[in-house]
Amino acid sequence: xxxxxxxxxxxxxxxxxxxxxxxxxxxxxxxxxxxxxxxxxxxxxxxxxxxxxxxxxxxxxxxxxxxxxxxxxxxxxxxxxxxxxxxxxxxxxxxxxxxxxxxxxxxxxxxxxxxxxxxxxxxxxxxxxxxxxxxxxxxxxxxxxxxxxxxxxxxxxxxxxxxxxxxxxxxxxxxxxxxxxxxxxxxxxxxxxxxxxxxxxxxxxxxxxxxxxxxxxxxxxxxxxxxxxxxxxxxxxxxxxxxxxxxxxxxxxxxxxxxxxxxxxxxxxxxxxxxxxxxxxxxxxxxxxxxxxxxxxx
Amino acid sequence: xxxxxxxxxxxxxxxxxxxxxxxxxxxxxxxxxxxxxxxxxxxxxxxxxxxxxxxxxxxxxxxxxxxxxxxxxxxxxxxxxxxxxxxxxxxxxxxxxxxxxxxxxxxxxxxxxxxxxxxxxxxxxxxxxxxxxxxxxxxxxxxxxxxxxxxxxxxxxxxxxxxxxxxxxxxxxxxxxxxxxxxxxxxxxxxxxxxxxxxxxxxxxxxxxxxxxxxxxxxxxxxxxxxxxxxxxxxxxxxxxxxxxxxxxxxxxxxxxxxxxxxxxxxxxxxxxxxxxxxxxxxxxxxxxxxxxxxxxx
Numbered sequence: 001x002x003x004x005x006x007x008x009x010x011x012x013x014x015x016x017x018x019x020x021x022x023x024x025x026x027x028x029x030x031x032x033x034x035x036x037x038x039x040x041x042x043x044x045x046x047x048x049x050x051x052x053x054x055x056x057x058x059x060x061x062x063x064x065x066x067x068x069x070x071x072x073x074x075x076x077x078x079x080x081x082x083x084x085x086x087x088x089x090x091x092x093x094x095x096x097x098x099x100x101x102x103x104x105x106x107x108x109x110x111x112x113x114x115x116x117x118x119x120x121x122x123x124x125x126x127x128x129x130x131x132x133x134x135x136x137x138x139x140x141x142x143x144x145x146x147x148x149x150x151x152x153x154x155x156x157x158x159x160x161x162x163x164x165x166x167x168x169x170x171x172x173x174x175x176x177x178x179x180x181x182x183x184x185x186x187x188x189x190x191x192x193x194x195x196x197x198x199x200x201x202x203x204x205x206x207x208x209x210x211x212x213x214x215x216x217x218x219x220x221x222x223x224x225x226x227x228x229x230x231x232x233x234x235x236x237x238x239x240x241x242x243x244x245x246x247x248x249x250x251x252x253x254x255x256x257x258x259x260x261x262x263x264x265x266x267x268x269x270x271x272x273x274x275x276x277x278x279x280x281x282x283x284x285x286x287x288x289x290x291x292x293x294x295x296x297x298x
Numbered sequence: 299x300x301x302x303x304x305x306x307x308x309x310x311x312x313x314x315x316x317x318x319x320x321x322x323x324x325x326x327x328x329x330x331x332x333x334x335x336x337x338x339x340x341x342x343x344x345x346x347x348x349x350x351x352x353x354x355x356x357x358x359x360x361x362x363x364x365x366x367x368x369x370x371x372x373x374x375x376x377x378x379x380x381x382x383x384x385x386x387x388x389x390x391x392x393x394x395x396x397x398x399x400x401x402x403x404x405x406x407x408x409x410x411x412x413x414x415x416x417x418x419x420x421x422x423x424x425x426x427x428x429x430x431x432x433x434x435x436x437x438x439x440x441x442x443x444x445x446x447x448x449x450x451x452x453x454x455x456x457x458x459x460x461x462x463x464x465x466x467x468x469x470x471x472x473x474x475x476x477x478x479x480x481x482x483x484x485x486x487x488x489x490x491x492x493x494x495x496x497x498x499x500x501x502x503x504x505x506x507x508x509x510x511x512x513x514x515x516x517x518x519x520x521x522x523x524x525x526x527x528x529x530x531x532x533x534x535x536x537x538x539x540x541x542x543x544x545x546x547x548x549x550x551x552x553x554x555x556x557x558x559x560x561x562x563x564x565x566x567x568x569x570x571x572x573x574x575x576x577x578x579x580x581x582x583x584x585x586x587x588x589x590x591x592x593x594x595x596x
Contacts, residue, residue: 033571044553045570047570047571049569049570056568058570072574166438167549167550168549168550168555168558169555230565234414234562237539237566238539239558241536241539241540242539242540242546242549248540251465251466251540252465252466257466257467258570260466260572261536261568262570264532264568265394265568266567266568266569267528267565267566267568268535268565268566268567268569269564269565269566270354270559270562270564270565271347271564272343272347272354272356272556272560273331273345273556
C-alpha cells in the first residue's frame, strides 16, 4: 500500500462520490478543473453550481508533495524534510434552508522519514436543527465507526464537537459528526484498516447526505427561512476563515486559493444583533448548538 | 490631556460623525447600542441598516481597560500589566456598486507603565475602481497629512498598501489610503498633535465619504454590477477574518463579537473561478488592486 496507490484510490473515491451526487442533484453536473502545483503534484477540483438541490458543491481531490517549508514546520510540527499529502474534501451548500450543509474530508500524510498518518471526518451543519434528522446522521456514523473499533464513535464524535466550534459565538458549527487527525497507531488498527476506514467514510458519504436530502427536500420555506439560512452561512464563513486549520494553513502556505475556498457558501449575510423569537425554530436551533449532545439517541 | 479626556473626545467624534452620516444617507438613522465589558469599560455601537445610500453602516466607540492577559501579551507585545484603549471604528457598505466601501479607525493606547501610542487610518475599497475618484480621495488624505508632517502621507500611504493586502489573492483590498500604528515619537509630533491628527482624520471622514458619494450616487447599475459588488464584498470578508489584526485580536481575546464583526458586509458571495471579460470594468478593477500606485496624481 504505497502513497501513490493511496492517491489513486482517493481520486477514484472523488469520481464515485461525484457520480452519486449528480444523481442526487438530478439536474446539474460537476465541472472538472485539474491543476498542477509548482512545488510538486496538483489536484482536480470538481464543482457544481445552481443545481436542483445543491446551490454550490465542491468535491476536491489533491495529491501534493515537496519540501517542508518553514511555515509548514511551524504550523504543523512536521519533522521530516519532504512531505506527501493526498485527500478528498467536500462541502455542499444546498438551496433549501431545511437541508443541511455537509462537509467531508479524508486525508493521508507521509513524510520522507517514513512517518505517516490519516485524518478525516464528516460533519453536518443544518440551518435548522431537527434532532431526529441529526440522530439519523449520527447513527449512520456510529455504525461505520463500530465496524472498525468500539471506541471510535465516542472518541471522534468528541473530536468533532471540539473542532467544529466557534469560541467567539460560543456555538458549535452544527450538530457535529466525527473528526479524527494524526492517526498512525497500528496497535489500534493496521495501516490497511486505517485506509479502509477512510474509504468507507468517503464512499458512504453520498448515501448519508442522500438520506438527509430525502428527509428535508419537501419542506417548504419562506423568505424568512432563506434569510436565516444566509445568516447561518455567515457563521460557516466565520468558522472556516477564522478557525479551520486546513483553510488557514492552505491560505498562508500558498495553496490554491480557489480550491481552498470552495467551502465558502454561494452567499452569506451578516445583520447586526439579529434576534430570534422565543420558541421559534431559529431560537431552538441556537439552543442546540452545543457540545456533548447525545445525538445518537435522538 | 489624560486618557479619560481622550476617550470623551472619541465619543464626541463618534456622535459628530454619525450626525453627518445621517444627513448623507438622508433616510435612515443610526441605532445606539451601549454595552459594558466585564473586565472593565465598554462602548457604544451605532449601526444603520437599509438606508438610502448605506446598506449597512457601523460607527463604534469603545473605551476598554483592565489587566493585560496572556493572549494580549503574546499577540500585541505589551509590556505593562494593565492597559487602556479607546477609539472610533467605522465601516460603511453602500448599496450602489459604484460607491466604495470605506473604513476609518482612530485609536489611543496607554499602559500602566506610562507608555502610550496612537494608531489609525482611512482606506477606500471601491467595488469598481475609478482612478479619478481614488485620486480625489488620496489628495484629501495628503492634504490632512501635510498639515501635520511632510513625511506622513508617503509613510502612511505605504503603511496602508502593506496592511490592506490579501496575500492569498495577491490583491490589495482596494485603493488603500493611510494607515499608521504604534506612533509615540514625540520628537516627530508632541502628544497633543498626535491626538489632533487623529481628531482631524475622524472629523474629516464624513466629508471625505460625502465626496465619494456625490461622485458616484447617480451611476446606474445592473444585476451584473450587483453580483460583482457581492463578490468584492466576499474579498472584504476574507481580509477581515483572515488578516485584519484588530478583528483577529478582538475575536481571540474575548471582545464583543457583534461589535467586532460590524465590519462584515450585509451580504457577500463566492463563486468558484469567477472570470472577468477582457477590458471590462471588472478586469480593470482587478488590474488596479496593487501596491505602490501613485493615486495622488490620478
